[in-house]
Amino acid sequence: MMVSIGIDVGGTGLKAGAVSERGEILSKVSCPTLPERGFEAVVADMARLAVRAAEEAGAAMEEVRSVGIGIPGVHDPARNLVVRCVNLYWKDVPLIDEMHRYLSVPVYVDNDATVAGLAESVAGASRGMHSSVLITLGTGIGSAIIIDGRIYAGAHGCGGEMGHIITHAGGILCSCGHRGCWERYASASGLIRLGQEIAKRNPDGVIARKSGGNPEAIDARMVLDSAKEGDPDAMQAFETYTEELAIGLSSIVVALDPEMIVLGGGVAGAGEFLLQAVRKKIAEYAIFPDMPLPRIELAITGNDAGIIGAAHLGR
Template identity: 50%
Template sequence: MVYIGIDLGGTNIAVGIVDENGQILCKGSTPTLLPRPYGPIIADIAKCSLETLERSGHTLDDVAAIGAGVPGILDPRTGIIPFCTNLGWHDVPFITELQKYIDKPVYVGNDATVAGLAESVAGVSAGAHSSVFLTLGTGVGGGIVIDGKAYSGAHGVGSEIGHMIIELDGEECTCGNYGCFERYASATAIIREGRKAYAQHPDSLIGQLCGGDPDKITAKTIFDAAKESDPTAVKVFRRYVRALAHGIVTIINVLDPEIIALGGGVSLAGDFLLQAVREAVKPLVFFKTMPYARIELAKLGPDAGIIGAAMLGK
């Protein structure tokens, strides 16, 4: 049997035909074309899925289930997506709408949860009993997998690791609260702090790397300057790593997973980031003499969305 995996983003919708082992057999994509109502978007998802299925050499008889990763949540009581902020969706009956075109079981998960599931099937956490995946991007997403299953809580609203509050009266978050983990551990946080630091130290290497234009500072700018031991960038980098380590230690203290996988754009900093995070976590762990979660880089990259979505139905 095969599974259809759908990664629904604000710009693009990626579709894949995935086998039992989480390997992608064939891929397709279609633009999301926001803003437009959910009806035509879901019609396009179905069309793209069926076209991709045909190209893979399979038919609907071979399809066990369809899974979709969405930038939001599904209400497990109703099967309705109550909201997807960046799609402008409110109360979208995604499952029944998609089943108008393809009569198969449909499963929906949060995009970070789904990426975590993918890593646990075919990526860095394969074979682990429990894992937590963190996407470090514009925000911070979290995916918790326990006993091979994506865990999003009793009401479908769990695993929002980016919104753990780690600082009282801290930075304002897009969720309306203050001091959320993602305000300190996302690419957005590195850029914000990098710009501040550059304004205070215009002679920093950060200035050379961004051509003197603070709007061009990215997370990579800061990492690159820190790798060259630029003191201003090193300070921003160390502060970032400390914030990330505090969130990771909280996850370890609460869940004690086997693996914590770091993904998303920031994780492209690779070993430079990984080694620093491992060092920063070590002294913060509660049970000093006990083993604790291995911290690793995610493996699957952008395909994780398709693979994990497909695996929701497995």
């Protein structure tokens, strides 16, 4: 029985799993990342996890078709290097070569948001779609473009970084060094900032109270829950937030016209509440009123996305 191994690399934990030809997860194993040990030690653990994942699925190493790795960073396929992986302190790391010290199977590497997009397209919301875009709403905005079931990564492997499209020229400074990137406004961080502004303006309000008066304690969930409960301040923040979200999504629609846009990441935990608001706003932003719009759905592969998507790299 042939399997593929998917490895999900995070700043705190490594997860690996064997995935069948049909896309089912047959085993799951994990260990802490401990990136301060240096990349060689981390990669040795990744290789060990891959072997254990195969073993626990009852697959011999000869039955492992490939090992795929999703990283929180950028991989340059031309030079076979992980160019940057901030959480892991990696810069120009030869991840694939290092893995091949332990394993002789093909190894593929891609960005974690890209991998999650692939997972959704093979086993999630956008399964069977002509084209889809995954947007993960977390600390930043991750994204992936899937065309005909395959990742579209661009000519140099660094496309699909929609968090850095500029929606507010001259706006808030972004971690990338430029101003007005979409993720400054429409990520969980953008929503938190709106919540903090409200708590400052209205220190007796619901959000200020939930945070115990500490603006640093405000998280996206607090703002979303308060909005769901009908708090007018939070509802206003949510309205502004979904407007920001729609502004970037509408740029994706006019540029790519995908069959589906899938929303994932922490903010997507707001579920139907978010979905209804975004669908409404996207319709308002249509530039061709007579043409169909992309479907907007929530990601469903969740915690398994990293393993499933990574296992499908190179397929």
